[in-house]
Amino acid sequence: MTLLSVTDLSVRFSDALAVDGLSLQIESGEALGLVGESGSGKTQTALALMGLSPSNAIVTGSVRIDGNEIIDVDESAIRPLRAVRVGMVFQDPADALNPCLRIGDQLARILISHGLADAAAARRSAIEALARVGLPDPERQSRAWPHQLSGGMRQRAMIAAALIAKPDLLIADEPTTALDVTVQAQILALLDDIREDTALLLITHDMGVVAGHCQRMIVLDGGKPVEEGPVEAVYSAPEHPRTQALLAATRLKAAPPPLTDSVPALQAEQTTVAYGRRNRLEAVKSADLVVNIGETVAIVGESGCGKSTLAAALTGLVVPEAGRVVFMGQPLAADITDRPAAVRKGMQLIFQDPAGSLNPQMRVRDIVAEPLRVHAPGLSTTERRASVSAALADMGLDEQLEDRFPHELSGGQAQRVAIARALVLEPQVMVCDEAVAALDGTVRERILDALQAVQKKTGLSIVFISHDLGVVRAISHRVAVMYLGSFVEVGETSALFDAPRHPYTKALLDAVPIADPAAERPMVILGGEVPSPLSPPAGCAFHPRCAYAVDRCRSEEPEQRDVGGRQVACHRSEELEL
Amino acid sequence: MAQYVLRRLLAAIPTLFVVIAVAFMLIRFTPGGPFDEERVVPPDVERALIEAYNLDDPLVVQFFDYLGGLVRGDLGPSFRFEGRVGDLIVAALPYSLTIGLLAMLLALSVGIAVGSWAAIRKNSLLDRVVMAFAMTGISIPIFVIAPLLVLVFAVRLGWLPAAWSSSGGTAWLVLPVLALALPQIAYIARMTRASMIDVLASGYIRTARAQGLTTAEILRYHALKPAMLPVLSYLGPAIAAILTGSIVIETIFAIPGLGQLFVSGADARDYTLVLGVVAFYATLVMALNLVVDILYGFLDPRIRYR
Numbered sequence: 001m002t003l004l005s006v007t008d009l010s011v012r013f014s015d016a017l018a019v020d021g022l023s024l025q026i027e028s029g030e031a032l033g034l035v036g037e038s039g040s041g042k043t044q045t046a047l048a049l050m051g052l053s054p055s056n057a058i059v060t061g062s063v064r065i066d067g068n069e070i071i072d073v074d075e076s077a078i079r080p081l082r083a084v085r086v087g088m089v090f091q092d093p094a095d096a097l098n099p100c101l102r103i104g105d106q107l108a109r110i111l112i113s114h115g116l117a118d119a120a121a122a123r124r125s126a127i128e129a130l131a132r133v134g135l136p137d138p139e140r141q142s143r144a145w146p147h148q149l150s151g152g153m154r155q156r157a158m159i160a161a162a163l164i165a166k167p168d169l170l171i172a173d174e175p176t177t178a179l180d181v182t183v184q185a186q187i188l189a190l191l192d193d194i195r196e197d198t199a200l201l202l203i204t205h206d207m208g209v210v211a212g213h214c215q216r217m218i219v220l221d222g223g224k225p226v227e228e229g230p231v232e233a234v235y236s237a238p239e240h241p242r243t244q245a246l247l248a249a250t251r252l253k254a255a256p257p258p259l260t261d262s263v264p265a266l267q268a269e270q271t272t273v274a275y276g277r278r279n280r281l282e283a284v285k286s287a288d289l290v291v292n293i294g295e296t297v298a299i300v301g302e303s304g305c306g307k308s309t310l311a312a313a314l315t316g317l318v319v320p321e322a323g324r325v326v327f328m329g330q331p332l333a334a335d336i337t338d339r340p341a342a343v344r345k346g347m348q349l350i351f352q353d354p355a356g357s358l359n360p361q362m363r364v365r366d367i368v369a370e371p372l373r374v375h376a377p378g379l380s381t382t383e384r385r386a387s388v389s390a391a392l393a394d395m396g397l398d399e400q401l402e403d404r405f406p407h408e409l410s411g412g413q414a415q416r417v418a419i420a421r422a423l424v425l426e427p428q429v430m431v432c433d434e435a436v437a438a439l440d441g442t443v444r445e446r447i448l449d450a451l452q453a454v455q456k457k458t459g460l461s462i463v464f465i466s467h468d469l470g471v472v473r474a475i476s477h478r479v480a481v482m483y484l485g486s487f488v489e490v491g492e493t494s495a496l497f498d499a500p501r502h503p504y505t506k507a508l509l510d511a512v513p514i515a516d517p518a519a520e521r522p523m524v525i526l527g528g529e530v531p532s533p534l535s536p537p538a539g540c541a542f543h544p545r546c547a548y549a550v551d552r553c554r555s556e557e558p559e560q561r562d563v564g565g566r567q568v569a570c571h572r573s574e575e576l577e578l
Numbered sequence: 579m580a581q582y583v584l585r586r587l588l589a590a591i592p593t594l595f596v597v598i599a600v601a602f603m604l605i606r607f608t609p610g611g612p613f614d615e616e617r618v619v620p621p622d623v624e625r626a627l628i629e630a631y632n633l634d635d636p637l638v639v640q641f642f643d644y645l646g647g648l649v650r651g652d653l654g655p656s657f658r659f660e661g662r663v664g665d666l667i668v669a670a671l672p673y674s675l676t677i678g679l680l681a682m683l684l685a686l687s688v689g690i691a692v693g694s695w696a697a698i699r700k701n702s703l704l705d706r707v708v709m710a711f712a713m714t715g716i717s718i719p720i721f722v723i724a725p726l727l728v729l730v731f732a733v734r735l736g737w738l739p740a741a742w743s744s745s746g747g748t749a750w751l752v753l754p755v756l757a758l759a760l761p762q763i764a765y766i767a768r769m770t771r772a773s774m775i776d777v778l779a780s781g782y783i784r785t786a787r788a789q790g791l792t793t794a795e796i797l798r799y800h801a802l803k804p805a806m807l808p809v810l811s812y813l814g815p816a817i818a819a820i821l822t823g824s825i826v827i828e829t830i831f832a833i834p835g836l837g838q839l840f841v842s843g844a845d846a847r848d849y850t851l852v853l854g855v856v857a858f859y860a861t862l863v864m865a866l867n868l869v870v871d872i873l874y875g876f877l878d879p880r881i882r883y884r
Contacts, residue, residue: 050788082790090788095781100803100878109799110789145879161789 001028002067003169003199004049004086009061009071011044011053011223018044018057020223028168031200033210033231035246036220037440038411042203045220046173049201050088051078066168083110087162087198091174093154097146103130104142107161114165129160133190150529151303152183156190163194170194173203180302181467182526185511188213205440208250208513211235212521219243231517249441250515252448252474256493257456259477262292264326265461266314266347266429271323273309281533283309285485286323288560291429294459298472298493300508301482302530307465310482311431314463315349328428345375348422352434354414358406365402368392368421375425391424392417395450412443419447423454431463436471448475469512473497481505484533484541491566499578501568503546506578540571548576583868590864594857598648601856602641605849612657612847631657644853653854658846663854666839673742673835677827678820680755685762685816690809692763693770694797697805700775709771715764720823724757724830741832754831758823762816769812774805803877810874814867821859 004026011019019041026032036042044053051070053059063070065085070078082088090096098106107129108122117125123142130138133156146154155175162170172191176184191200192213202214210217210231217234219227221242227234238244266289273284284306291297299307312318314325316336325332327347333339351357358367368388372379379387389399395416406414415435422430432451436444452475454460466472472479473493480490481504489502500506507526514521528545531537540558543549552571560569570576613619613627628634632643647654653663692712696705731753732740739750777783778801786800828837836855843851875881 052784052787079790079792082788084790088785088788090781090785092781096785098782098786098800098804099880101800102879109791109795113789113791113795147880158785161785 002026003028003065004201005062005064005067006049007062009045009048009063010059011041011048012058012060013056018223019048021061022218022220022223022225024218024225024228026169026199026201028199029195030216031195031202031214033214033217034201034203034220035205035207035210035217036242037205037246037442039222040220041223042205042220043173044223046088046171046201046203049171050082050086051075080114083162083165083167084114084116085167086169086171087165087167089155089158089162089170089172089175092178093151093158094146094178096158097154099146101145102142103144103146103149103157107142107157107164110161110164116165125164126160129164130157132163132194133157133160134186135160151179152186152529155179155183155187159187159190159194163198167198169199169201171201171203174205175202176209177204177206181469182302182508182511183529184209184513185526188513205246206250206513207235207246208515211513211515211517211519219246235515235517245442247515249445250470250513252445252470256296256475256477257294257452259292259295262295264290265293265295265328266291266463267326268310268314269324269326271310271313271320271325273306273313273318274321279534282485282536283533284313284320287482287485287487289480289487289490291461291463293428293461294455295478296455296462296464296476298464298466298476298479299482300466300469300472300479302508303467304530304533305482306485306533307482308433311349311433311463311465315347315431317349341375345371345425346428348425348427348430350415350419350422350430350432350435352437354411354418354438355406357418358414360406362405363402364392364404364406364409364417367406367417368424371421371425387424388420391420394423394454395420396446410443412439412447415439416447416450419451426458427460429461429463431465433465434467435464437466437468444471451475469497469509481508484530484536486541486569487560487567488542488569489566490560491568496566501563501566501573501576501578502570503548503576503578504542507545540569548572579872583872586868586871590861590868593864594860595645597860598645598853598857599641601853602644605844605847605852606637608847610847612849614847631655644850648857653857654850656843656848656851658843658848658851663850666851667836667854667858670834670836670839673833674824674828674837677751677754677758677833677835678824680751681758681762681820681823682816684755684759685766685820686809688759689763689766690770690806693767694774694802694805696767696771697774697778698793698797700771705771709768712764712767715760716768718761720757720761721826721830723760724754724827727753727757728830742834750831750833754827754833757830758820758827761823762819765812765816766809769809770805773808774801777801777805780804807874807877810870810877813870814863817866817870818863821863 002025006022006024009019009022010017022045024032034042034045047053048059049063059071061071065081068081070081104123104126107126108119111117111122111125112119127138127142130142135141135153135156149157176187179187188209202210204210214231216229217231218225219240219242227238227240227243234243235247238247268287268289271284271287272282275281275283287310289297299310301307309318313320316334316339319334327343332343336344365388368391369384372384372387392401397413397416397420401413409417436447439447448471451462455462464472464476476493478491479493479496480487481502483504489496489500489505496505497509500509510522511526526545531544537544539555540553543553546553550572558569558571560567563573613624632640644654656663656666659666692708696708699705728740731738738752742750783796783800786796824835825837825840828835829841840852840855843855
């Protein structure tokens with residue numbers, strides 16, 4: 001039976017065509033992937049399918065849900081189809097749930113609104129729906145407020161809301177993009193589980209997500225469908241350049257420039273960062289890290305593991321409780337304001353959100369020139385201009401851009417301006433905190449290439465904080481895996497990826513979606529969530545989630561030790577076959 | 579929660595102390611005294627009066643005497659009227675309370691309704707007209723609005739009484755409550771509109787629409803509570819504005835409430851009466867602000883008081 005039938009759908013705004021002639025069909029029980037980069041019209045498609053297009057959009061074509069046309073009909077005709085025939089899950093569960101209403105009430109309201117249950121029955125159904133999506137203690141969670149749930153649990157609640165009225169089709173718009181890779185794996189597994197009763201339209205930019213979970217796929221480019229077919233066929237022989245680019249983004253091939261010798265550029269020694277007095281929270285626990293000259297060291301781990309806090313301690317933005325930072329052989333003051341200008345100049349920081357880190361009232365030229373005004377006041381205007389242009393050119397940006405304001409830049413351009421601003425000082429160390437996380441595949445690759453070119457030229461050391469293991473593998477010499485504030489495994493990138501020696505590293509690697517429909521997928525998905533750092537588990541902090549934990553792990557905290565040239569903090573590292 | 583309330587109450591004590599100290603000094607440094615009248619009081623009578631009210635003690639001693647009385651709940655005797663200041667306030671309070679509460683209720687109900695309605699029809703002609711009216715309401719001072727209302731509804735049309743009269747009834751309430759509420763309606767409508775527009779553009783409203791809820795349900799269950807947060811934080815200033823407004827309004831409409839008591843007290847340099855009303859107003863504003871802050875926690879579950 002055809003659940004959804006779309007013919008020649010177009011969504012036009014006054015200045016642009018967001019969706020351009022899309023046709024698709026979804027049969028019951030089927031899973032269709034809709035893939036494209038940001039701006040390709042994915043979300044506008046999803047909204048149009050539910051009759052939710054913004055009021056200034058002109059929607060043409062035909063969308064039929066179970067045979068009911070929803071384009072150019074009155075809202076009252078579409079309303080009974082929503083939730084009951086088609087459920088919808090949005091990208092960011094923090095934004096998609098009402099912060100002022102209890103979870104259970106938000107779910108129950110759907111049934112009451114459609115006249116499917118009275119208040120009491122709807123409450124019971126809400127609890128059942130929460131139980132079905134794997135929320136622990138659903139009775140209690142139904143009374144929780146959204147902010148009391150973790151991101152993964154919130155997304156489960158969103159899925160429960162989308163499924164509560166038993167729709168035949170679920171539209172999921174980037175349902176895992178805002179989540180950690182481990183939680184992403186859990187949510188994708190959940191979407192597989194519900195497929196018995198519900199067809200799926202999975203909208204994503206990540207070819208890895210489509211591979212194991214859809215049968216057919218459509219690739220969107222600039223609002224136009226450019227390639228369509230069974231997932232296996234598209235993956236094995238992608239025809240359109242956009243499809244090939246999207247696939248390439250999941251198979252980054254870059255390799256870091258080879259290292260000749262190891263001279264430490266930046267070291268953290270026994271660094272501990274703690275917050276709070278009564279509710280003491282150790283964000284980073286006695287961390288040791290060495291970054292050599294010309295080396296890229298990646299710090300990976302789930303959100304909240306302490307990787308950003310460590311970066312802030314390295315750069316002196318937070319003051320550690322204990323330990324010290326050594327830069328080019330010279331011990332540093334903990335607070336950045338106490339560090340000499342040469343050190344501040346030599347260590348630069350790049351943040352995740354480029355729009356937020358550029359002053360909206362300054363032109364690109366002035367943004368990049370500002371550090372020079374501070375650190376090299378002796379430069380003439382011409383010299384400064386030349387340095388600015390050179391730094392922008394290194395990032396692949398031409399001179400035309402110099403007159404623009406940040407809001408006139410794309411996300412990728414803005415991030416390259418932020419990196420150029422850091423590079424213009426010719427630093428020895430650059431700390432990149434999720435610097436490419438917000439960017440599309442092709443843009444991301446271009447930035448990484450540019451960074452590596454600079455590294456080759458100047459011997460820049462990079463601390464690369466990321467949750468994206470594909471990127472980490474492509475650009476870093478070494479990887480440090482962090483869990484609840486401690487490094488659990490540190491080692492050479494390829495060796496660590498090929499043969500992890502800590503169960504957590506293994507679990508993280510297994511959770512990464514594989515962009516190959518034919519690949520065998522590991523069955524073990526890391527269950528549960530990161531425990532609260534306010535009350536970390538006794539013994540090995542990872543033991544409650546570890547499939548290999550024994551009694552010793554529950555009582556005795558493992559020391560970091562050398563296992564085959566790698567630093568590992570696991571009691572059973574030698575004996576385990578991971 | 580109880581701990582939070584207790585802490586806030588304790589923190590109110592120094593604030594109250596400062597308010598009373600400033601008011602005490604202001605009224606004492608104002609030229610003239612409670613017994614200066616056209617009819618000259620004989621010097622010995624005046625001396626006896628001054629002694630009777632301890633006005634010959636040093637100011638500091640008088641101040642702490644007054645504070646001592648305050649702690650025991652005694653606001654002292656009125657210089658001008660018969661009886662204690664406390665009794666005068668209790669007698670005047672019902673009038674002020676009635677017009678203040680009614681004005682607040684009117685401002686909230688009409689302001690929120692009009693603001694939400696304008697938000698749903700954002701940028702329509704009606705929205706623009708309503709918001710222009712609101713801007714006018716904010717710009718015109720209350721002492722202009724009140725006489726205008728009297729002129730139209732009492733003098734020209736003769737529908738409503740122009741002032742309070744001892745004969746009772748409730749018709750006299752209409753004009754003062756309206757005059758007091760109009761600027762607040764305007765403020766609250768504008769604020770509700772702005773915050774409602776924000777809320778209606780948020781992700782969870784899109785979710786609610788995707789769940790098939792009707793516009794009425796979305797407004798009632800999803801939008802109203804979060805949209806009320808900025809309005810709620812305005813309630814503190816609104817209460818203060820209605821209190822000060824009532825001083826003007828009660829004078830214009832000859833209502834024997836607290837505001838009029840305050841004005842005649844200030845006129846007559848009735849030191850204790852002025853101080854008593856100021857202390858009462860200050861306590862009231864602080865108490866109502868505490869209530870507003872507690873309500874905040876009910877609207878926004880992310881706020882928890884410790």
